Amino acid sequence: MQQFYDRFGLRKVINARGPATVLGAARVENKIRKDIYDMLGLSVEIWELQRRASEAIVKLTGAEAGCAANCTAAGMTVALASCLTGDNIAHIKELPTVKGPKNKVVIQKGHVIGIGDIPATQLIRMTGAEPVEIGEALDCATFHLEAALTEDVAAAVYVMMDVFPPNLLPFETFLKICKAKGVPVIVDAAYDTDFRHSIALGADIVVHSGQKWLGGATSALVAGRKDLVHACYLQEMGIGRPMKVGKEGIISIISAIERWLERDQDAIIARQTVQAERFIERMAEEPGITGEIKRTRFSPSVRVVMHINEEATGVPAWLINAQLGVYDPVIKMDDYAIHQGRMEWDLSFLDEGDEQIIMNAISSIIRANRNPDQAKKRPEPMTRMDGLYRTFHQWLDGDPRGEQ
Numbered sequence: 001m002q003q004f005y006d007r008f009g010l011r012k013v014i015n016a017r018g019p020a021t022v023l024g025a026a027r028v029e030n031k032i033r034k035d036i037y038d039m040l041g042l043s044v045e046i047w048e049l050q051r052r053a054s055e056a057i058v059k060l061t062g063a064e065a066g067c068a069a070n071c072t073a074a075g076m077t078v079a080l081a082s083c084l085t086g087d088n089i090a091h092i093k094e095l096p097t098v099k100g101p102k103n104k105v106v107i108q109k110g111h112v113i114g115i116g117d118i119p120a121t122q123l124i125r126m127t128g129a130e131p132v133e134i135g136e137a138l139d140c141a142t143f144h145l146e147a148a149l150t151e152d153v154a155a156a157v158y159v160m161m162d163v164f165p166p167n168l169l170p171f172e173t174f175l176k177i178c179k180a181k182g183v184p185v186i187v188d189a190a191y192d193t194d195f196r197h198s199i200a201l202g203a204d205i206v207v208h209s210g211q212k213w214l215g216g217a218t219s220a221l222v223a224g225r226k227d228l229v230h231a232c233y234l235q236e237m238g239i240g241r242p243m244k245v246g247k248e249g250i251i252s253i254i255s256a257i258e259r260w261l262e263r264d265q266d267a268i269i270a271r272q273t274v275q276a277e278r279f280i281e282r283m284a285e286e287p288g289i290t291g292e293i294k295r296t297r298f299s300p301s302v303r304v305v306m307h308i309n310e311e312a313t314g315v316p317a318w319l320i321n322a323q324l325g326v327y328d329p330v331i332k333m334d335d336y337a338i339h340q341g342r343m344e345w346d347l348s349f350l351d352e353g354d355e356q357i358i359m360n361a362i363s364s365i366i367r368a369n370r371n372p373d374q375a376k377k378r379p380e381p382m383t384r385m386d387g388l389y390r391t392f393h394q395w396l397d398g399d400p401r402g403e404q
Ligand SMILES: *Cc1c(COP(=O)(O)O)cnc(C)c1O
Pocket: 021, 071, 072, 073, 074, 114, 115, 116, 117, 159, 161, 188, 189, 190, 191, 209, 210, 219, 220
């Protein structure tokens, strides 16, 4: 595939971060690619394709109905819109002016993350709704939620991830309070690999990514109450239009669900565990670096957590990360905890031997940056977002992979 990269002037990426949008999301396997390829050459009635997607989504999630959306952020937008308008087409065609009686959307302050890179509150405002943040950054209590659920609340949003502070409201509590007030709960489950969990507990609508762990092309699945899902597709006649999903995205959802349901998870984990152990053994050869295996619901794969002890390596984790990002091939991992000396390597999209290439790169970066003269010339550490947005600013001009 080097030829492909060369033909289009692209640098190869070793992606141990997982299906991040900025890295092109999932590496889509052949059977799904074949279905997308075939679909692209044919005509089809979209409502019928969406009905088949609904059947596949019902099978996967246990929900009453489902539809495909263009991505998780798009799915969240149409799900919110459906709570504002129901199936009233006249109201749908007025958004972001809300004609219905309810226009507020409640979210815990600690859940105000990027739905992708769009702040959750901006996404809510896009529909015309008014976001109501409850609680504090690190805490939320039942009284916050109970007080916020007034007559004019159209929906409440919950984000299903394991990165949040531990003292926000648990999903079950959040759901119970919203149910008692008749307020529908919309769940952003983009990274959740348990496709039945939120629905089984009683969520009204759940959005899962199609291009993350499901392994398809850019798309999302929206699953939930039939009346709300019905209204989601209708949004394509209104504010959902500029984010509509095409036949390639809908077929991708159906095909990726088929693949997911026949996935031999045990065999995949067994193979990845062998690779993870090789990876960790190689880490142990590097003074100051250790690794351990981690499994979570928020990846279907084995992950290796790497700890970098700067005292021993002489080079901080953030600098190693920055230099891996300008390496050839580009090497990316989950760097959320980089300023705490931690890198997380997800094995989903690694090829055999990539772990050796990665460790050789890290060893050479440490050797090149360890001496005190080099240390004096180091740039200031940057926050994750500053680093990322500096690259985004230079995408058209300059050298985003330049001096770090
Ligand atoms: C990735 C992600 C999104 C955005 O997904 P897209 O499909 O790229 O729109 C939203 N929410 C969470 C929690 C995510 O991880």
